[in-house]
Amino acid sequence: MWLAWLLSRPAVASAIVGAETEVEVTANATAADVTLDQAQLDALTALPAGKDS
Amino acid sequence: MEYSLLGPTGVKVSKICLGTATFGVAPDAQEAGRVVHAALDLGINFFDTANVYGATLTFDRAGAPPATEREPAEQILGRALVGRRDDVVIATKSGERRFDPAAGLSRRYIIHQVEHSLRRLGTDYIDVYYAHFPDPDTPLEQTLMVYDDLVRQGKLRYVALSNHPAWQVTQALWIADDRHLAAAPVCAQVKYNLIDRAGEDELAPASQQFGLSIVPLARWMAGCWPACRSRNGSSPVTGDSPVTGDWWVRVH
Numbered sequence: 001m002w003l004a005w006l007l008s009r010p011a012v013a014s015a016i017v018g019a020e021t022e023v024e025v026t027a028n029a030t031a032a033d034v035t036l037d038q039a040q041l042d043a044l045t046a047l048p049a050g051k052d053s
Numbered sequence: 054m055e056y057s058l059l060g061p062t063g064v065k066v067s068k069i070c071l072g073t074a075t076f077g078v079a080p081d082a083q084e085a086g087r088v089v090h091a092a093l094d095l096g097i098n099f100f101d102t103a104n105v106y107g108a109t110l111t112f113d114r115a116g117a118p119p120a121t122e123r124e125p126a127e128q129i130l131g132r133a134l135v136g137r138r139d140d141v142v143i144a145t146k147s148g149e150r151r152f153d154p155a156a157g158l159s160r161r162y163i164i165h166q167v168e169h170s171l172r173r174l175g176t177d178y179i180d181v182y183y184a185h186f187p188d189p190d191t192p193l194e195q196t197l198m199v200y201d202d203l204v205r206q207g208k209l210r211y212v213a214l215s216n217h218p219a220w221q222v223t224q225a226l227w228i229a230d231d232r233h234l235a236a237a238p239v240c241a242q243v244k245y246n247l248i249d250r251a252g253e254d255e256l257a258p259a260s261q262q263f264g265l266s267i268v269p270l271a272r273w274m275a276g277c278w279p280a281c282r283s284r285n286g287s288s289p290v291t292g293d294s295p296v297t298g299d300w301w302v303r304v305h
Contacts, residue, residue, distance in 0.1 A: 002247040006271055007068050010257050013057040013240065013266035016101045018072040020079045022091040025071065029054060029095040032069045049250035 004034040005044040054096030059142070060239035060266040062211055064180070066142050070099040070268065076126035077107035078117040085126075089133035093141075100134070101242075101268075102127050102174075103146040103185055104166050110152050131174035144181035144268075145170050146215055148188060158188035158196040167208055178208060183215040183242060193221065194228050200236035201229075213268075215242035219255035226263055238265060245269035 006015050015032070019025035036044070056065040071092045076085040089100070105111065107126030117123070127145060134141055147166035150156040171177060182203070184196060200212045214222055222241055229237035241260055243252040245267065252267060260267050 003069075003271060005247065006245065006269055009245075009253070009267075011260040011265065011267045012245075012257075012269060013059050014066045014068050014070045014099050015269050015271040016070045016072040016242070017271050018075060019088050019092070020075070021084065022087050025088050025091050025097075026095060029069050029092075029097065033055070044247060047247060049253075050248055 001031065001034060001036070001040075002044065003028065003031040004036050005041060007032060008036065008041055056098075057266070059181070059211075059268075061264045062239050064142060064211075066099040067097045069095075069097055070101050070144075071097050072270070072272070073100065073102040073126040073130050074106045075112050075114075076102075076129045077123040078112050078114050081117075082124050082129050085129045086133040089130065093137060098140060099142045099144070100130060101144045102130050103149065103183075104170055105147075105149050105152075105185075125173055127170055127173035128175075131176065135175065138176055142180045143174060143176065144183060144213070145174070145179055146183035146185035148183075148185035150186065150188070158184050158191045158193075160195055160199040163196065163199050164203075167203055171208065178210060180210045181213050181240065182209040182211070183213045184217065186216045187218075187221060193225055194232070197225060197228050197234050197236040198232070201232075201234040204235040211239045212236045213240045213242065214238045216244075217241065219259040222256065222265065223259055223263070240266040240268050242268045242270060244272070246271055 003015055003017070006012060017028045019028060055068045057068055058064070059066045071089065080088050104127065107129065108120050108123040110120050113120060147163060147170070148156060148158045156162060167179070167182070170179060182200065188196070200209065203209045204212065214225060222238060225238050228234070241256055243256055245252040246269065252269070257267060
């Protein structure tokens with residue numbers, strides 16, 4: 001879900017994701033195809049950001 | 054799979070780019086080949102690697118062979134892409150200085166590293182070549198001039214910046230324009246996910262203004278969870294308590 005959100009953000013063309021297995025790469029590719037409506041995108045955007053380590 | 058134009062290049066890349074930082078560790082070299090082939094089957098045409106990926110201490114993991122015995126990620130990727138080279142967009146990088154004090158963005162270092170990357174990847178050109186990290190000891194102009202030479206030699210197709218602040222991206226565009234260099238960055242790579250959104254402050258508006266793409270390193274680091282927990286009472290999306298971890302799993 002968050003990958004689809006990331007791909008909706010301004011200027012973002014393609015998201016780099018790692019994969020340890022064929023299953024993971026398939027899951028990530030599928031995640032990118034999820035369509036989020038505006039309310040879902042807005043809710044994710046409204047999450048408090050911070051500093052990932 | 055959906056595709057995007059990469060900055061001003063006219064080149065279409067898949068919206069998912071396969072990262073290879075841990076190739077040779079997890080997945081191991083053999084499994085990595087299968088991962089690459091699965092990615093190709095899914096329509097992924099964009100592959101991201103670096104001169105230091107795979108076989109450096111950064112990627113050590115319990116149970117994996119030591120870095121000196123691991124095959125570099127570029128080499129594993131290049132082997133997996135044999136026969137498909139012209140179907141894919143390969144991005145690689147140099148300039149990380151963490152374990153190599155001689156590394157940086159000098160003319161001398163970059164020329165060496167491009168030759169090494171070409172050999173490991175088994176190709177005679179690199180589609181997108183990133184400056185992996187800023188190098189405070191080398192003027193950006195020197196870096197862009199050697200990139201320009203390498204583009205004109207046919208070894209690099211496009212140039213890009215990774216982990217550079219927006220002001221340096223802007224400076225690079227300015228230098229390339231002023232000097233008529235074929236080394237204007239076409240995209241900017243930055244760590245960027247739902248939690249770490251620093252790239253939205255300056256880099257995203259600058260990229261939009263100048264027609265670059267952002268290529269987020271979307272890896273969700275281990276630090277996410279405590280960071281989420283310390284900041285939130287509950288998820289604004291689902292109302293779950295972050296203490297249970299439910300909302301993290303759902304969002305993820």
